[in-house]
Structures are given as structure tokens and as C-alpha cells.
Amino acid sequence: MRKFPEGFIWGTATASYQVEGATREGGRGRSIWDTFAHTPGKVAQGHHGDVACDHYHRYLDDIQLMKDLGISSYRFSIAWPRVMPEKGRVWVKGLDFYKRLIHALLEAGIRPAVTIYHWDLPQWIEDDGGWNSRETVSRFREYSEILFRELGDLVPMWITHNEPWCASILGYGLGAHAPGLCDWRRAYRAAHHLLLSHGHTVRLYRELGLKGEIGITLNLTPVYPASSRPEDVAAAHRQDMFQNRWFLDPVLKGAYPEELLRRVDAVVGGFDAVQPGDLEVISAPIDFLGVNYYSRAVVADDPADPLLGVRHVPGEGPRTEMDWEVYPEGLYDLLSRLRRDYGDVPIYITENGAAYDDRVEGGSVHDTNRIEYLALHFAAAHRFLEEGGNLRGYYVWSLMDNFEWAFGYTKRFGIVYVDYETLARIPKDSYFWYQQVIRDRAIAP
Numbered sequence: 180m181r182k183f184p185e186g187f188i189w190g191t192a193t194a195s196y197q198v199e200g201a202t203r204e205g206g207r208g209r210s211i212w213d214t215f216a217h218t219p220g221k222v223a224q225g226h227h228g229d230v231a232c233d234h235y236h237r238y239l240d241d242i243q244l245m246k247d248l249g250i251s252s253y254r255f256s257i258a259w260p261r262v263m264p265e266k267g268r269v270w271v272k273g274l275d276f277y278k279r280l281i282h283a284l285l286e287a288g289i290r291p292a293v294t295i296y297h298w299d300l301p302q303w304i305e306d307d308g309g310w311n312s313r314e315t316v317s318r319f320r321e322y323s324e325i326l327f328r329e330l331g332d333l334v335p336m337w338i339t340h341n342e343p344w345c346a347s348i349l350g351y352g353l354g355a356h357a358p359g360l361c362d363w364r365r366a367y368r369a370a371h372h373l374l375l376s377h378g379h380t381v382r383l384y385r386e387l388g389l390k391g392e393i394g395i396t397l398n399l400t401p402v403y404p405a406s407s408r409p410e411d412v413a414a415a416h417r418q419d420m421f422q423n424r425w426f427l428d429p430v431l432k433g434a435y436p437e438e439l440l441r442r443v444d445a446v447v448g449g450f451d452a453v454q455p456g457d458l459e460v461i462s463a464p465i466d467f468l469g470v471n472y473y474s475r476a477v478v479a480d481d482p483a484d485p486l487l488g489v490r491h492v493p494g495e496g497p498r499t500e501m502d503w504e505v506y507p508e509g510l511y512d513l514l515s516r517l518r519r520d521y522g523d524v525p526i527y528i529t530e531n532g533a534a535y536d537d538r539v540e541g542g543s544v545h546d547t548n549r550i551e552y553l554a555l556h557f558a559a560a561h562r563f564l565e566e567g568g569n570l571r572g573y574y575v576w577s578l579m580d581n582f583e584w585a586f587g588y589t590k591r592f593g594i595v596y597v598d599y600e601t602l603a604r605i606p607k608d609s610y611f612w613y614q615q616v617i618r619d620r621a622i623a624p
């Protein structure tokens with residue numbers, strides 16, 4: 180058996196817009212994802228989060244599932260539009276749902292890990308420029324201060340942002356996510372303002388003297404060259420800079436990668452958003468780095484690509500329902516690289532999991548492929564720990580099937596199946612497998 184350390188944090192993760200529903204309850208205002216999902220053609224089959232998993236009303240049953248699972252922590256996000264529903268209006272009562280949720284988690288012996296922002300920006304802030312506007316930085320700080328004052332003594336772990344790369348590139352550059360813009364200059368400005376708001380919120384957390392830990396979650400994708408040819412190796416370096424170092428370097432080293440500034444600013448602009456002192460703020464020391472890992476990238480040199488001169492090629496591993504290669508070695512390589520290039524920063528894997536075409540058969544879901552995926556990735560994490568890696572915990576994405584952004588409800592990541600007709604929850608075989616891993620604090624050899 181491969182044992183994990185005493186006190187290793189086992190968890191599951193969700194996000195507000197993906198599971199809560201109740202989008203018109205408790206005084207909640209509209210978010211950019213309400214707008215985007217209700218815009219025809221943006222989300223598969225016209226799906227949206229109006230009901231989602233109805234976690235807003237069913238959270239006690241869901242906490243019972245977590246308690247039976249045996250996890251020690253639950254990562255969830257707070258919906259900003261519940262606290263700032265419209266311009267000039269703060270609705271602290273919008274936090275009442277989260278206060279109930281947090282008290283119930285604490286009573287169940289489960290450590291709340293709160294993500295302050297997981298993409299559901301209030302629509303009125305987007306109307307005012309959204310993450311393209313520097314004004315949003317101070318609004319995010321104001322929002323964070325309300326959370327810290329209302330929940331700071333109850334919540335021991337805070338994540339400022341979930342995946343600023345996605346919020347900026349998918350939301351403002353590629354248009355695949357809300358607010359659905361295709362403007363690279365805005366994407367780079369949005370990325371900078373997301374990072375800047377992270378730094379100001381970390382500083383605020385310190386100023387308030389709160390006793391918990393605060394960090395940021397980044398989606399990180401290790402990049403491998405398609406061949407050992409020098410031009411492919413150089414292409415992998417450029418993709419790594421665009422995919423990973425763009426956020427890792429400012430947060431952990433206080434500087435953007437030089438080549439990114441040069442190459443990107445020349446092609447798309449956007450770095451005019453950087454003002455003196457910004458990088459000092461962004462690199463405010465954090466207590467941990469949250470890592471979301473799903474798969475790797477394999478790239479070859481491609482002069483025809485205007486921005487980075489790269490072309491993605493498929494890896495040779497099996498694929499999940501998201502058409503992502505199953506590549507557990509990538510998790511070990513990623514964690515080792517972080518330790519090598521960024522020092523011994525404490526790490527939580529704040530998301531890892533897989534989507535598969537789950538079917539209910541006689542009241543059960545035999546998701547052996549998901550068990551295999553998780554077992555391989557737990558083993559990669561264990562290898563890193565064995566080598567002295569500073570890995571604090573592991574949150575499986577996701578506790579339950581939920582709204583998978585532009586894919587709607589067509590992709591299932593949960594270890595608990597959700598029947599969207601009845602909203603019934605059915606623990607999958609992977610739930611019982613994970614329950615045993617937590618009991619043993621170990622995985623089979």
C-alpha cells in the first residue's frame with residue numbers, strides 16, 4: 180500500500196454557478212454566466228445554471244454525502260452576484276446561504292475552502308468594463324473585504340481566483356466562456372487585472388490579521404515537445420510561457436516572462452495595463468499554490484501560427500469525454516517542475532478529475548474508467564510526496580456532476596451522479612473507491 184502522510188487533506192471541489200441553481204433567490208443579481216448561458220448558441224443544448232444541481236436547497240444532503248465519503252475539506256466558490264447584485268448595492272444577507280453552508284460543514288468536521296471568484300462576475304460590473312477595467316480590481320477588493328469580515332473567522336482556507344488564465348483567455352480572448360469576447364488585447368488586460376486583484380486581496384487578508392491561509396488556484400498544463408528537434412523544443416518553451424509561466428512568474432517571482440511581454444505586446448498589445456508597482460502587489464507572498472491538473476499539452480513548431488508559432492498534436496494516451504489525454508505522469512512532472520523552478524511553495528491539488536460517459540445500471544454507476552484515472556493520478560501525487568514534495572492535499576473535481584460551462588450538462592465529472600430530471604444523487608463506484616482510499620489513507624500498489 181502507498182500511504183499518504185498523516186493530516187493529508189482529502190477533498191472534493193465544486194463552484195457556485197455550476198451547482199447552486201436558485202439564480203433568482205436570496206436577492207442574487209445576474210452574473211455574466213447567466214447572460215452567456217441564456218444567449219442562444221453559447222452553451223450546448225441551451226443549458227444554463229438556473230437550477231443546476233439545486234445545491235442551494237439540497238446542500239444539507241450533499242454535506243451528508245461528503246461526511247459519509249469521509250473527506251476532510253470541501254472546496255466551493257461564493258457567487259459575487261449574491262453579495263453585489265447591482266451597482267452601488269451591497270447585500271450582505273446574500274451571504275446567508277454560505278453562512279448556513281459553512282456552519283453545516285464545520286459541524287460535519289469538514290474544513291471549508293472558499294474560492295472567492297470562480298467566473299461568475301456580476302453582470303453590472305461587466306457592463307462597467309469587467310476585468311478589462313482596472314476599476315474591477317478595487318471592486319473585487321471591496322467584495323473580498325466583506326467576505327473576510329463576515330466569514331474570515333470561520334473559513335481557514337481562501338483561494339482568491341480560480342484559473343485567471345481561463346477567465347481571461349476563454350472569456351475575453353477566445354469567446355468560448357462568458358462574457359464571450361474575442362479581443363486579445365482585452366484578454367491580456369483582464370489577465371493583469373485578475374492578478375492585480377489577487378495581490379490586493381492577499382495584502383488585505385494580512386492587514387485584517389486573519390489566521391487562515393490564502394492562495395490562488397492556477398490551471399497548469401505541462402508542455403512536451405512533439406519531437407526532440409530544436410524547433411519543437413523551442414515551441415514547447417513558448418507554449419509553456421503562454422500556458423503556465425504567464426501566471427506563475429508574476430505571482431511567485433514578481434515579473435512577467437520577458438519574451439511574453441515582447442512577443443505578445445508586439446502582436447496584440449494589452450500590457451499597457453501594467454502600472455509601476457503592480458508586480459510588487461501581484462507577488463504578495465501566498466501561503467499555498469492551488470494547482471488544477473487534468474492533462475498535458477504536446478506541441479510542434481508551426482510558423483503559420485501568428486501568436487506563438489505552435490501547433491498542438493495529440494498525445495498517445497487514452498482520452499476522456501472531454502477529449503483530454505489521460506497522462507498521469509504529467510502531474511508528477513508538473514509538481515516536480517514547480518518545486519524546481521519556484522521553490523518549496525506548499526501545494527494543494529485543488530482540482531483533478533475526469534469526464535466519462537456514465538450510465539446508471541440498476542441504481543449503480545460503474546465508472547471503472549474514472550477509478551483508473553484517479554488511481555493513476557493519486558499515484559503520481561504519491562511519488563512526488565515520496566520525494567519530499569510539499570503537497571498538502573488533493574481535491575477531486577467534482578463531488579457531483581454539474582454544469583460544465585459551454586458543454587452544459589453533457590459532461591459528467593462527478594463521483595456522485597446527478598439525475599437532472601429528478602435531481603437525485605447516486606454515488607458512483609468511484610465514490611466508494613475514494614471513500615476506501617480515505618479510510619486507508621493509501622492507494623493499492
Ligand SMILES: OC[C@@H]1[C@@H](O)[C@H](O)[C@@H](O)c2[nH]c(CCc3ccccc3)c[n+]21
Nearest residue numbers: 194341342345398471473530576583592
Ligand atoms: O472542466 C472541468 C473543470 C471545470 O468544471 C472547473 O470549473 C474549472 O475550474 C476547470 N478547469 C479545468 C482545466 C482548464 C480548463 C477549463 C475549462 C475548459 C478547458 C480547460 C477543468 N475544469
